Amino acid sequence: MNCINTNIDLVQVSLDELGNMYFPTSVSFAGKRVNYIKIFAPYEREFYSPIDGAPVVVYDDLTNFYVSLYNDQKKVLVKDVNARMLSAYYPHQIYINDVLDLDLSRISYIGDLSELVKQKKVILVYVSWEALPLPEEKELPTKAVTVTIPAELCYNKPFKLSQIFDDFFAGSNAKIEAISTDTTYSFYLDLRMDELSFKWMPSPLFREYAGTAKITPFYCRPSTVDFRNSYVIHYRKEKDSPIRITFYYN
């Protein structure tokens, strides 16, 4: 991501058989400058929302979804762009950098949505707002630590990070500046940081490789992390390698 993330909100959009889905109006980014949005539709065939456990629209479902976004002056920002281009796996960033009109902006489906509606699937949209510009010469901090969580500990239930990662930053003023993972399957990270809001971020957002293309590391405004109130969860039934998350800090 070519910005320093400050706020990322998770919006769960329910499917409508009529084929036009709108953002809820009571979102925290209403009236705020949105930098980018990412649709998390995992490659996994089955995945669930961390908010209420609802099944999510997966990558294979995403084909006939199209996104149109308008700003608060009703000008076109994005029109009829296929949702895969806004997916968390697309290696290039589509920047918006404007205030969204939540009445006009929508996700549309072309075709018969009844099957997905019957399954009560939802679309997970991540919205980054009021991010800071990334300086051209920005580099990763010089220190890093990786936390490793066995997959079975966080399958289908939130796992508190402090259970295995309690004292590393205790008593220090270390501030996290970037996050990365090399875990190839999808998981969610709910990170409590002072003043920042990163609720249930899906791992493709901060995975350094998207498909075969390397993307910029996920930078955030330097902040301390409260690991006692930070969680990881995944929904992958198969036995898997542990989840590894690397925190870069100064």
Added chain:
Amino acid sequence: MQKVSGAKTLFFKITNQGRNYLPLIEDIDARFIKYIDIVPCTSIPGTTDDVISPERSMSTISLSNKANILFIKDVPVGYYDPILRGGIRQPLMSKISLQKSYIDVSDPSEVGKYFVLVFWYDLPEYSARNKSDHTALDSVSMQVKNLANPVVFPDNRAMSGKRFRNIYLSVSEGVTPTGREVVPNATYKEMFLSLYKGNYAVLDRVPLCLFDFYKQYKEINFANIVFDFVYSYVEFGGLTDSDNIGKDIYITLRYED
């Protein structure tokens, strides 16, 4: 990749083993060439002859500048395949003396087949600096009625007169907003995009597969190019499957707003 604003494609037929010198094309000969692509197309317009895949070829390319120096010498053609290299391109930044440049072919089975070369350059008369940081994305759908005739861009009032920075192929399966099935991405290697401003080709027969950025590190960025929708089109290679008739070509464009 630096911004570009024009491109011309050369469908180069290999006539013999050994050195095959490039033809003189005045438009390319006069231009300061920024990049060259050797594209793994699977079919080209106007012929059913085969196209050579740079990835599998042992042929090499040598390019001469106007001082008659071979500044690119005996480099495998695969090095200039942007799809193989994830969009990473070597900058050339030179005028090229085409008639002193050549592709050296060692495999006799490549004789009679084509290489597809795309030359990228600047066209100051059809491009401009950024006037604004604000851009918008919009898309056009064009139905393929037959494979023999070019598929012309629709008359789009919303994007008329705009200055364009990127072209994307964002859909490779499923349906477009028209409800019609989209041409699959395997066909992109047989489709060629020409963008005209009046009767001048700003992009001349550029393979559409170059705008599929799902697996590429680098996008192609245009310096606010201008073109007329009504004169611009996509055409097909001679071997394209008739299954594509009735389907949509779906192109997303970023323009300055």
